[in-house]
Amino acid sequence: MVSAGGIEAWLVEDHTNPIVALRFAFRGGGALDPEGKEGLADMVSGLLDEGAGELDSQAFQKRLEDLSITLSFDAGRDSFGGRLRTLTQNQDEAVDLLRMALTVPRFDDEPVQRVRNQILANLRRQAEEPGVIARRALFKEMFPGHAYGRPTEGTPESINAIETGDLRAFVNRRIARNNLVVGAVGDISPNDLARVVDNVFGGLPAEAAEWNLPDVQPHAASGAAVIEKPIPQSAIVFGQRGVKRDDPDYYAAYVLNHILGGGGFTSRLYRQVREKRGLAYSVYSALLPMDEAGIIFGGAGTRNDRVVETIDVVKEEWRRMAAEGPTVDELADAKKYLTGSFSLQFSSSDRIASILLSIQLDRLGIDYLDRRNGLIEAVTLDDVKRIAQTLLDPDHLRFVVVGQPQGLPAGG
Numbered sequence: 001m002v003s004a005g006g007i008e009a010w011l012v013e014d015h016t017n018p019i020v021a022l023r024f025a026f027r028g029g030g031a032l033d034p035e036g037k038e039g040l041a042d043m044v045s046g047l048l049d050e051g052a053g054e055l056d057s058q059a060f061q062k063r064l065e066d067l068s069i070t071l072s073f074d075a076g077r078d079s080f081g082g083r084l085r086t087l088t089q090n091q092d093e094a095v096d097l098l099r100m101a102l103t104v105p106r107f108d109d110e111p112v113q114r115v116r117n118q119i120l121a122n123l124r125r126q127a128e129e130p131g132v133i134a135r136r137a138l139f140k141e142m143f144p145g146h147a148y149g150r151p152t153e154g155t156p157e158s159i160n161a162i163e164t165g166d167l168r169a170f171v172n173r174r175i176a177r178n179n180l181v182v183g184a185v186g187d188i189s190p191n192d193l194a195r196v197v198d199n200v201f202g203g204l205p206a207e208a209a210e211w212n213l214p215d216v217q218p219h220a221a222s223g224a225a226v227i228e229k230p231i232p233q234s235a236i237v238f239g240q241r242g243v244k245r246d247d248p249d250y251y252a253a254y255v256l257n258h259i260l261g262g263g264g265f266t267s268r269l270y271r272q273v274r275e276k277r278g279l280a281y282s283v284y285s286a287l288l289p290m291d292e293a294g295i296i297f298g299g300a301g302t303r304n305d306r307v308v309e310t311i312d313v314v315k316e317e318w319r320r321m322a323a324e325g326p327t328v329d330e331l332a333d334a335k336k337y338l339t340g341s342f343s344l345q346f347s348s349s350d351r352i353a354s355i356l357l358s359i360q361l362d363r364l365g366i367d368y369l370d371r372r373n374g375l376i377e378a379v380t381l382d383d384v385k386r387i388a389q390t391l392l393d394p395d396h397l398r399f400v401v402v403g404q405p406q407g408l409p410a411g412g
Helices: 040-045 057-066 088-103 109-126 130-142 156-161 164-174 190-201 250-262 268-276 304-324 328-340 349-361 368-377 381-391
Strands: 010-013 019-027 070-075 079-087 180-186 224-228 233-241 283-289 294-303 398-403
Touching (some): 010 190, 019 088, 040 070, 040 079, 040 109, 057 088, 070 088, 079 088, 109 156, 130 224, 180 349, 250 268, 250 283, 250 304, 250 328, 268 304, 294 304, 328 381, 349 368
Parallel strands (some): 010 180
Antiparallel strands (some): 019 079, 019 180, 070 079, 233 294, 233 398, 283 294
16 A cells, blocks of 8 residues: 555554554664664664653653553664554544654653663663673674674663764654555554555655665674673573575575574474583574674573583584585475464464564565465475585684683683
């Protein structure tokens, strides 16, 4: 559907319940935060519903509560977005509140300081979480000098450096019509949705500031870096280059990762690390495609005296998969699961709206839902063996360990 104002939105009509769910996003996210003010996008996401127009924070929140409207915003590396969920009877009021939040946010001193303090408290908590420390260190290593290597949630110093003018500049530069995507599900017709999106987004600037980042290849390192922390169990994260979402081999890599470490209890990493040796309660790998780079990312946690063994087993499975690829049965089981479980994702109107949004952000095409399982079914054993051989590189699989692992020197 394209509105009279030229705004495109994807809609799944469902008149079973009198509810409308709207998801929207603007291309360009936290990775675009200015240096020294990392966390700006995240801070804005916590403030847009803290007062707008003539309504201060308390009045705005009371209006949402009184009308049972859910409105929230979120910031990712490559996009900034939000969600609105409302009863059909309250649709007009909900739409007006969303429009105000996007076009005339207040950024009053009290909510700005309150949200800043909340973020700072969360950062202090995260500074003690081994897994968070390890992930941040790994991204900094893999993307030196690139925005992806900076913490999108910010640091205490960068959060304290953000001023009200920065918040307003973000809204003025990042929220516009030409970087907007919209997905809607529920008790609303195409004509009504057209009026809604024109009402909400029609008054936004026509063009946002440039949001494309430089394309980057993750830095290829080896070995393990250790960050000392006096805890009995070490947190391990690992990563290497991966594939972007538009890579022709994405689906082969997707199936490969499911077999290697993304398939939960059935994955090779789980069987070898958890079941066979009891080294970790959980171990996993995942594809992480971003707009300008792709990585394979994973993690585990184990006792300090078993870290070296855990790393060795992960690297060995990486090497074995690269050399041999999966078996016929592993491929068949992975494809059966990935296609059969897909429908479980459509569990709510909010979830469906989120999927519509992701399809647009990834530029997969409006017929993606019809094609998706066929793309996975088309992956052959040769495809997976080829991508395993060309992609998996155990000699450049970088590990970061937070704890007091025995047998690994600090640094690395």
